[in-house]
Amino acid sequence: MYNILYNRHIGTTPHSFLLPDPVLDVGEYGAILTTGLSSGHQGCTGCGMVSGTNQVLKALKLTGKHVVASIGTGCNEVITTQNTSCWGNVSVDHNNFPNTGATLSGNVAALRALARAGAASPDAFINLGMAGDGGTYDIGLQALLAWIARGEDGIYVCLNNQAYMNTGVQGSGATPYGTHTSTTPFGKLIRGNQRTPQYLPDLALAAGASYVATACPVQHRDLMIKVQKAAAIEGPCVVEIYSVCPEGWKSETDVFHEITEWALQTRSWILYEAERDRKTNTVLFTLNHVPEKHVGVADYLKLQERFAGMREFPEMVERAQEVIESRWSFWQPVLQANGIQGGDKAHEL
């Protein structure tokens, strides 16, 4: 349990409110030459995950530290390590599907042992974990929560594309309600995915994470600031990245931005962050983005054929809207403080 504090300001800032050391403000990211993934990866056209990974790596490289990444099995691992490595100057440890968190712990332990032996300085390295939503919400949850509970310093990035894309689009613990996947097909009797997803930031905060954030590659400055904050903050930090998947979402490959914009507009994906102050047992929640105008979820369902079935059923769309509103209601105090009407009414900034 923790006390909840709301940051009345909406938006992302490079500086942390609760923690004493300000994070590095790198200014205009685009102006500095850095590499993320090197060329040759086998990601699909229009893949949001590759873009997200690139931005994470660029943000971390700007800290000047060497990144040691534990990557869980999944699309991201498969498309970047096939016969060659696309990880440039990142050291990569792929150690199976369910154990990204455990591998992260093993690497942290090795670094501690090296530091004891005087063979390495912990300050020179960033321990990064990276896995998909299946490897995070489902098979890897035990290892992830145990890693968070150990309180080790590191960053865990979940590339959430809302299903098992690497194995052929099966439903995961992060699949939205009503979605058609190969294991939750939109049938005559049962219409798509019947459950609503869990939320990683909630799970991570409950386990004791120091910092959690959601991000999307379209808001790249926001994403990179969050990753850098995570790098600066002591303890386990979790960043969840919205990752468009044209193959699994049955969308066109050139509507990456449009889909993300609709997700933000309809609040199907909410950009926020939360920092923990252990002394006061407080978690400060900051809302990073408020849609310019209120849009119903039906618009989000348009560009993605995975929602083609549920679009035809008004009661399902209504249910999806309810899920969104219930999640959004958390931000009422912030919206009120900013004179923005919440709830189901339209609002303007």
Add this chain to the structure above:
Amino acid sequence: MATVLSGNGAAAWGFRLSRVQCYPYYPITPSTACSQQISRWVNDGAMNTVTINAESEHSAASQIIAAGKDVRSGTATSSKGLLYMIEVLENAAGGSIPCGLFIGNRATGAPINIWADNSDAYAMRDSGLIQLFAADGQEALDNIIQGYRIAEDLGVRLPFAVNLRGFTGTHAYEGVEIPQEIDVDRYLPPFAPLNPLFAPEKPVTYGAMLSATFYRRHKRNQMAAMSNVAEVALKAGREFGEIFGRPYGLFEWVGDEKAELVVALMGESASPGDAVTRHLQGKRGIPGVALLKIRLFSPFPAREIAQALAKAGTKALVVFEEGLHHGAVFPPLAQRIATATHLHLGTDAPKVASVIGGLGGSEVRQDHFQQMFNLADNIAEGRPYRTEPYWLDIAEDPIFAESEKEAAPQLWKRWGEVWKKQARKEKYFDPLPKNTEEIRIYSRAGQGAITSAVGFTGAGIESGLQLLTVPAFGSERRGAIITTDTLVNDRGKRKIRSFNRAWDVVILYDDTILSSPEHNVLEGLKEGGVLLVNTSRLRVTKIREILSASESRLRVFTVPASEIAQGLGLSHLNMAMLGALHRVYEKVPFEKAFGYYEKHVPRPRESSLEAIQQGHAQTTDREAVRAKKERRLVVSGDFLDWRPEDHSYDLWPTALEEIQLG
């Protein structure tokens, strides 16, 4: 000077002396005590290791593999824990990560069974690890140190596992030589990472995905590394002998150089086999016999074993195995040996039969080996034998059956012809000489019997004898009746680890055990043996009466141990019982032992020593007048906190630890 250690304790020393830098752990019976010991050392500052309290065996394995790229790492596990690790262990082998595992071998179920067999080790045999089998705590310790030396060799770079049989190995307390740190450092150089992760100048990617062309080349290289192991292990074993005086080979040959009859096996079950082989050697009418104790299971030293068998002129080889290979013709070891002899000796290969025993903690006894040598004799004579495994201790399916009545009808239909042609030869079944003296304690779980037996073992070792204490463990509740057996060997240097189960002394920590319907405390007690009972209310004649043993040559002693302990404010009566044992059994001289207890006795030391003295003084075979009121010890917090794995580490710190912990 040997120190008294359990098999798990010895394994922990193996990791400690190897200067393991990262040790994640997850508890599972029967190997947990190894991790407990290491955690204690680390938390007391005696060992500089990063430990991780892992949330599962899978994670612990993931962590040794992750850390093993940069530092020396290891962990311990058993049974289902190992099965849970297997998913990720292949990454250690495929990624050339020389991390180490200690395995307290245990059945894998279902049905669930916490006792020993090799099912777990067999389940992992295709995971690409080097598999070494240890026959006792000393070998476990030595093998872990050698394991790192072999695994980290530049021609190998593969993970390894050291196996020790659960309970009879992991929970057996005996004298273990703990090597000097300085010597181990000389033998095992510091870990040299080849492709570390924490090296910004040379980024690497582990666990990359390879397509067929690259994959098959990689796997071939991995196999090539594995095939280097035998040679590296031989060199490592020889050099180990040069420094520590205990050389190791790929296997051990016990018995005659020319041996027509051989029984092959792995691990701790060799103890009774060892005794039987030496007993049968040179007996009239029995051809040469030998026990082949295989140490390196993976990679299997096929050529070397085949050569040894050819050199010995072996005609019949019986492979004893504590595990199965479902659906296969033979279990794994027999299969490997049969393949080895067939490939390397062709038509000159000895005939190979398979025997399955020791499953799920089944006893492996001397008479089993007598049967197996008899079977080998029959096979060597050309009698028919089974082309599928024999089983030990299955009543309706014995190895020898004289008539139809002794076997199940279905089985007789199938194997009747084979049975009819077998000859059970009495010369193989002559009882073994009773070269050891043996003590059995019946106590209630929580009374501290194991602690006192471990103390006694330490004192005995210090007075120059060889002792072995094996407690019975299981899913006992507190207060259940348990046994703790101690073997004393005063004849020469050769280690004996096999109980004859003929007790010189039987001790009851609680007089209510006399009336337990499930325990016949006189069973196995030798003629003229001693029964020592803790009682304040029963007289010697009464005890004889209860046992219906008024006329027997049994010597009965009583000691009011609970009363003594209570008088001294102790929560356990075990120290008084320890003193009493010295009164009735004098092979370990009391004066000398007391010197040991003065150094090592559990806290509170003064009272414990006084309890030993009083227990020794108040033991009597006379009709002592006792208080009528029954004495029971008050249940204290200590008592309630007791856990089966607690013995010895807290209570009997070794001299070496005392020094290191200041």
